[in-house]
Amino acid sequence: MGLDIAFQPRNACAMPHDHHDHDHDADHPHSHLPSDPALRVKALETVLTRKGLVDPAALDEIIDTYQNRIGPKNGAQVVARAWSDPEFNRALMHDATAVVAEMGFYGRQGEHITAVENTPETHNMVVCTLCSCYPWPLLGIPPGWYKSDAYRARAVREPRAVLADFGVSLPPDTAVRVWDSTAEMRYLVIPRRPEGTEGMDAEALAALVTRDSMIGTGLPKEPAT
Amino acid sequence: MQAPEPVFSEPWHAQLFALTVYLNEEGHFAWPDWAARFAQTLKRHGFAKELDGGDDYFNAWLETLEAVLAERGAAGAEEAEQVKAAWEAAYLRTPHGQPVHLTSSEG
Numbered sequence: 001m002g003l004d005i006a007f008q009p010r011n012a013c014a015m016p017h018d019h020h021d022h023d024h025d026a027d028h029p030h031s032h033l034p035s036d037p038a039l040r041v042k043a044l045e046t047v048l049t050r051k052g053l054v055d056p057a058a059l060d061e062i063i064d065t066y067q068n069r070i071g072p073k074n075g076a077q078v079v080a081r082a083w084s085d086p087e088f089n090r091a092l093m094h095d096a097t098a099v100v101a102e103m104g105f106y107g108r109q110g111e112h113i114t115a116v117e118n119t120p121e122t123h124n125m126v127v128c129t130l131c132s133c134y135p136w137p138l139l140g141i142p143p144g145w146y147k148s149d150a151y152r153a154r155a156v157r158e159p160r161a162v163l164a165d166f167g168v169s170l171p172p173d174t175a176v177r178v179w180d181s182t183a184e185m186r187y188l189v190i191p192r193r194p195e196g197t198e199g200m201d202a203e204a205l206a207a208l209v210t211r212d213s214m215i216g217t218g219l220p221k222e223p224a225t
Numbered sequence: 226m227q228a229p230e231p232v233f234s235e236p237w238h239a240q241l242f243a244l245t246v247y248l249n250e251e252g253h254f255a256w257p258d259w260a261a262r263f264a265q266t267l268k269r270h271g272f273a274k275e276l277d278g279g280d281d282y283f284n285a286w287l288e289t290l291e292a293v294l295a296e297r298g299a300a301g302a303e304e305a306e307q308v309k310a311a312w313e314a315a316y317l318r319t320p321h322g323q324p325v326h327l328t329s330s331e332g
Binding site: 029030031032033034035037038039040041042043044045046047048051053054055058059060062063066067071108109110111130131132133140141142143144145146147148149150151182183184 | 230232233234235236237239240241242243244246247248249250251253256257259260261263264267268271275276277278279280282283284287290291294299300304305306308309312313316317318319320321322323325327
C-alpha cells in the first residue's frame, strides 16, 4: 500500500481541504455557505436543542475542554512521574485507571486505562483497529493519522514498517507489541527514559515526552546537551 | 519547535464530536454501543475507499449519529433535512459578515 503520506505526522492534520462545497467567491453578497456535513451537524444540533435534549453552552464547554485543556501534556505528566518515582510506576502498572484518576485524569466515557511500559526487550505501540479509541483524558483528541484506515490496518500487520515511516528504528532484537484499543480499554505507552536525564525534575522530564512516544509511534526527545 | 496540529481540522468536526460526547454523557447511549455502531459505518465506508482520518472519518461519524438519533426518534431524518434546508436558506439570504439566524417560523 503506497500510503506513506498518511504517515507523515507533521502533515497529516494539515492536509488541504479542497473538496468542500465552500464558496470562496469574494463577489458573492451572501454568507459563506458551510459544507453539506457542516449543515447536517448544525441541523442535528438545532433539532435537539429545540427539544431540550441539548444545551449549546455545554457543547461549547466540551469543545473548549478538548481544544484547550486536555492534551498530551496530561499524559506527559504521568510518564515523567513514572520515570522519577518507582513506587508510582509500580502502582501505575498495577492499576493505571485508579492512579491517573488520582491525578485528576479520568475517562468521561467510563473507560479503563492500561499503562504499557517499553523495555529494551519490548516496544509497545497502540492502535484502534475498529474505530479510533484513544486515551482522551491523557492525550486529548487523536491526530488524523491515528484515525486513518492506513494506520489502523497497517499497525497490526506491519508495525515495524509503520514505525519506520515515523522515523523510529528499533534494535532488531526488540519485539514490537501492538495493543488494540477498545471502547472499554485504552492504552498509554510509557516510553523508555532517555539517557542523560539523571537529576532532571519531573517538569523537565515531562517536556521530553511527546504525544507520539505515548502512542508508541515515536520516542521521547533527547535532553539538550 | 513545530506548530501544534489543530485538535479539530474543521469546526464541524468539533461540533459533531461535542454533540456526541454530550448525548453520551446525558445517558442517551453507552459509549461502547456508540463505538460499535461507528466501527460498522467506518468498515462499510472503508470498502469503497481508503478513509483518511479527517473528513472521511467524521463523515462516517455523522452518518452514524444521524442513524442513531433517527432510530431513537430524537431527530428524524425528515426533520433534520428540513432544518438543514432552513439553515442553507438562511446562509444564502444573510449578507456576508452578518450573523446567520433561522426565522421564527423556521426555528
